Amino acid sequence: MALALTFSASAQSARALPPQINKDNSVTLSCKAPDAKIVQVTGEISSGQATKDMVRDTNGVWTYTTSPLKSEMYYYLIKVDGVSVTDPLNSACIIDGGSHYSYVIVPGGVGDLYTPKHVPHGSVHKVWYTAKDLGYDRRMAIYTPPGYEQSKKKYPVLYLLHGAGGNEESWLTFGRTAQIMDNLLAEGKIKPMIVVMTSGSTKNQAAPGESPDEGLYRQISGSSYDTSYEVQFKDVLEYVEKSFRVIKKKSCRAIAGLSMGGEQAFQTALNYPDTFDYVGIFSGVPRVRTINGNELKVEIYENTLDKLDKEFQNGLKLYYIAVGVDDSLYKNSKWLRETLDSKGYPYVYNETSGGHSWRNWRLYLTDFTQRLFN
Amino acid sequence: MALALTFSASAQSARALPPQINKDNSVTLSCKAPDAKIVQVTGEISSGQATKDMVRDTNGVWTYTTSPLKSEMYYYLIKVDGVSVTDPLNSACIIDGGSHYSYVIVPGGVGDLYTPKHVPHGSVHKVWYTAKDLGYDRRMAIYTPPGYEQSKKKYPVLYLLHGAGGNEESWLTFGRTAQIMDNLLAEGKIKPMIVVMTSGSTKNQAAPGESPDEGLYRQISGSSYDTSYEVQFKDVLEYVEKSFRVIKKKSCRAIAGLSMGGEQAFQTALNYPDTFDYVGIFSGVPRVRTINGNELKVEIYENTLDKLDKEFQNGLKLYYIAVGVDDSLYKNSKWLRETLDSKGYPYVYNETSGGHSWRNWRLYLTDFTQRLFN
Numbered sequence: 001m002a003l004a005l006t007f008s009a010s011a012q013s014a015r016a017l018p019p020q021i022n023k024d025n026s027v028t029l030s031c032k033a034p035d036a037k038i039v040q041v042t043g044e045i046s047s048g049q050a051t052k053d054m055v056r057d058t059n060g061v062w063t064y065t066t067s068p069l070k071s072e073m074y075y076y077l078i079k080v081d082g083v084s085v086t087d088p089l090n091s092a093c094i095i096d097g098g099s100h101y102s103y104v105i106v107p108g109g110v111g112d113l114y115t116p117k118h119v120p121h122g123s124v125h126k127v128w129y130t131a132k133d134l135g136y137d138r139r140m141a142i143y144t145p146p147g148y149e150q151s152k153k154k155y156p157v158l159y160l161l162h163g164a165g166g167n168e169e170s171w172l173t174f175g176r177t178a179q180i181m182d183n184l185l186a187e188g189k190i191k192p193m194i195v196v197m198t199s200g201s202t203k204n205q206a207a208p209g210e211s212p213d214e215g216l217y218r219q220i221s222g223s224s225y226d227t228s229y230e231v232q233f234k235d236v237l238e239y240v241e242k243s244f245r246v247i248k249k250k251s252c253r254a255i256a257g258l259s260m261g262g263e264q265a266f267q268t269a270l271n272y273p274d275t276f277d278y279v280g281i282f283s284g285v286p287r288v289r290t291i292n293g294n295e296l297k298v299e300i301y302e303n304t305l306d307k308l309d310k311e312f313q314n315g316l317k318l319y320y321i322a323v324g325v326d327d328s329l330y331k332n333s334k335w336l337r338e339t340l341d342s343k344g345y346p347y348v349y350n351e352t353s354g355g356h357s358w359r360n361w362r363l364y365l366t367d368f369t370q371r372l373f374n
Numbered sequence: 375m376a377l378a379l380t381f382s383a384s385a386q387s388a389r390a391l392p393p394q395i396n397k398d399n400s401v402t403l404s405c406k407a408p409d410a411k412i413v414q415v416t417g418e419i420s421s422g423q424a425t426k427d428m429v430r431d432t433n434g435v436w437t438y439t440t441s442p443l444k445s446e447m448y449y450y451l452i453k454v455d456g457v458s459v460t461d462p463l464n465s466a467c468i469i470d471g472g473s474h475y476s477y478v479i480v481p482g483g484v485g486d487l488y489t490p491k492h493v494p495h496g497s498v499h500k501v502w503y504t505a506k507d508l509g510y511d512r513r514m515a516i517y518t519p520p521g522y523e524q525s526k527k528k529y530p531v532l533y534l535l536h537g538a539g540g541n542e543e544s545w546l547t548f549g550r551t552a553q554i555m556d557n558l559l560a561e562g563k564i565k566p567m568i569v570v571m572t573s574g575s576t577k578n579q580a581a582p583g584e585s586p587d588e589g590l591y592r593q594i595s596g597s598s599y600d601t602s603y604e605v606q607f608k609d610v611l612e613y614v615e616k617s618f619r620v621i622k623k624k625s626c627r628a629i630a631g632l633s634m635g636g637e638q639a640f641q642t643a644l645n646y647p648d649t650f651d652y653v654g655i656f657s658g659v660p661r662v663r664t665i666n667g668n669e670l671k672v673e674i675y676e677n678t679l680d681k682l683d684k685e686f687q688n689g690l691k692l693y694y695i696a697v698g699v700d701d702s703l704y705k706n707s708k709w710l711r712e713t714l715d716s717k718g719y720p721y722v723y724n725e726t727s728g729g730h731s732w733r734n735w736r737l738y739l740t741d742f743t744q745r746l747f748n
Binding site: 127149216244 | 406408409412465469490491497500520583586587617
C-alpha cells in the first residue's frame with residue numbers, strides 16, 4: 001500500500017498544473033522545465049516576497065508550495081534560469097507599468113471579494129474622449145452597475161485614479177474593481193454607482209496595444225505631475241455627464257486616487273470647486289508644490305491652502321485619507337492630516353498595516369465605497 | 375572607425391529591448407538571460423513557424439532577427455531552456471484557449487488595419503446577459519461605433535462568433551476587431567455597425583479571471599457542438615435588442631463565425647428564420663449532423679437541408695463562405711458550396727491561401743464587413 005501511494009504521488013508529480021490552492025490555503029505552483037538548471041518563484045506569493053527555489057522531480061517538473069496564505073490576491077512570476085516570466089500554466093495574467101504578472105486569489109476572506117461570483121454583474125466599458133488641451137483622444141474604463149443598460153435610472157459617479165506606471169485598466173486588473181463592486185453591491189454594502197477609471201499618465205492615450213502613439217510594445221511610463229491631468233479632467237467630466245446616465249450633483253460625485261492618483265484627486269478636488277462631496281486619498285502625495293522653497297506659481301498648483309479652505313468652507317460630506325504605516329509616502333498623508341487638524345476640518349482616517357501596495361488599495365476602495373452616496 | 379563601430383554595436387547589444395521593427399520589416403526580438411543555456415523563438419514570427427535559436431552576446435543578451443516580413447500581426451513565444459513563455463519585454467500580450475502569446479504587428483499593409491490610429495474610436499463593452507436554459511449569466515463583448523454614446527441613432531448589428539478554445543474576447547485580441555472596425559470606418563469602407571462578440575463555449579460563463587465557475591487559472595476548453603449555443607442565442611438577441619440602440623430588422627442583422635463559430639453561425643441562421651439578411655461562414659464546419667449515417671434527431675440539428683431551403687426561399691442579401699486552401703476544414707466549406715450550387719442558391723465565395731488561422735479570419739472579417747448593410 002505504501003508502495004502504491006508512493007508510485008501514485010510520483011506519477012502525479014509528473015504533471016505540471018495550473019496553480020493549486022490547497023486545503024490549508026497554501027498554493028502549489030508548478031512548471032515543466034526538464035532542461036532548466038534552476039526554476040524559482042518570485043513576487044508577493046513567496047514568503048517575505050523573496051525569490052524561492054522550486055524543487056525538480058525526476059520528470060523535470062518543478063514545484064513550489066507556499067506556506068498557508070491569508071486570503072488575498074497575490075501576484076508572482078516564475079524565474080526560468082534567471083528570466084522572470086509569467087506562469088505559462090496560469091490563464092490569470094495582468095499588466096501594470098507595461099509588465100505582466102501572474103496571480104492567484106486565495107479564498108476565505110478578502111480574496112472572496114476579488115473573485116467572480118454568481119451575483120448580478122455590472123458592465124465594463126472602454127470608451128474614448130477628446131482631451132482638448134492635449135490634442136488627442138484618450139481611453140477610459142467605466143463600470144456601470146448591474147441593470148444599467150435596461151433601466152432609466154441615473155447614478156452617482158466615483159472617479160477613480162491609478163498610480164504612476166498604470167493606465168485606465170489598472171483598477172480593473174490589479175484593483176479588481178468590477179468584482180469588488182459586484183460583490184459589495186450583492187451584499188447590500190454599497191449604493192449602485194458608476195465608476196470612471198481614467199488614465200493618469202497624460203502622455204499615454206491608452207493601455208499597451210490600444211494606443212496610436214506610444215508603440216504597441218512598451219508603455220511610456222510617463223507620470224503626470226505637471227497639471228495636465230487636472231486640466232484635461234474637465235473633458236472627462238463633460239464626456240461622462242453627456243454619455244452616461246449620471247446624477248449631475250455635487251452630492252453624487254466622488255473622486256479618489258492612489259499614489260500619483262492621490263495627488264491628482266487632491267488637486268482635482270481643489271481645482272473643481274463645488275464638484276465633489278467625497279474625496280479619497282489612498283497612499284497619496286497631497287502637498288503644496290514648491291520651487292526653491294516658494295509655492296510653484298502654476299494655476300492648478302498655486303494657492304493650494306486657500307483652495308483647501310474654500311473646499312471645506314463650501315462643505316463636503318467626506319474627506320477620506322488612507323495609508324499604510326510602512327508606506328514611503330506616509331509623510332504626505334501625515335502632512336495633510338496635520339494641515340486639516342490645524343484648521344479643524346473633519347476627515348476620516350484609515351491607517352492600515354503594510355505599505356504602498358495594491359493589497360491596501362483594494363481594501364481602501366472597499367472601505368471608501370461603502371461610505372459613498374448614503 | 376571599424377573598431378568604433380564594433381564597439382558601439384557591442385555596447386548596444388548589451389541592452390535587451392522590446393521588439394524592434396527594422397526598416398526592412400524584419401523584427402528583432404531580444405531577451406536578457408545570461409544564465410540560460412539556450413533561448414529560442416517559436417510561433418508565427420519565425421520563418422516556417424519553426425523554433426529558431428536566438429544568439430547570445432557576451433553580456434547574456436540573446437537576440438533573433440527574422441527575415442523581412444510581410445505586413446501582418448504575428449504571435450510568438452520565447453523558449454528559455456525549453457520553457458515557452460511570453461516575451462517579458464513586450465507589453466503586447468493576448469490570450470486564447472487559456473494560453474498567452476506575445477505579438478508584433480509589422481506595418482505597411484494589412485498590419486496597418488490592426489494598429490490603433492488617430493481616428494475616431496468606437497467603444498468596447500463587456501456586458502452580462504442571462505442564458506435562461508443554461509441557468510447562469512454569461513459575458514459578451516460589444517463594439518459600438520464612434521459617437522454611439524452621444525447620438526440617438528440606431529445601428530445594424532453583426533453577431534461575430536469565435537472558434538473552439540476561444541472566448542468572448544478572442545475577436546478583440548487575436549481578431550483586432552475594434553481596430554479593424556475603427557480603421558475601416560475612418561476610410562469610409564464600412565457602415566457604422568454594432569458588433570456583438572459572444573462566448574461560444576457554453577460551459578464557460580466568461581473569459582479566464584472573470585468567470586465564477588471555471589476557476590481563475592485555467593479555461594475549460596469546452597466546445598459547444600451540442601445545440602446549447604444555438605438554444606441560448608435567443609437570450610443574446612433579446613439582451614442586445616433591449617440594451618443597445620439597434621435596428622430590429624432582418625436587413626440590419628448579420629451573423630458570422632469562424633471554425634466552431636462557423637457552424638454555430640450556420641445553425642443559428644437556420645434556426646432563427648427571417649432573422650439575418652447576412653450570413654458569414656469563415657473556415658467553418660457547416661454540415662448535416664448524422665449519427666450512424668442517419669440525420670441526428672435533435673431539434674436544432676434536424677431537417678438541416680429543409681431549413682436551408684427555407685432560408686434561401688425567404689430571401690437573404692448575402693451568404694458568404696470563406697476558407698483557405700490549406701484549411702483542414704476545407705471539405706466542409708466545399709460541401710456547403712456544392713449543396714448551394716446544386717440548388718442554385720447564390721453566395722459569395724472567398725477562397726484564400728493559408729489555412730485555419732487568425733491571419734485569414736481577420737482578412738475575412740475585413741472583407742465581409744465591407745459587404746454589410748449597404
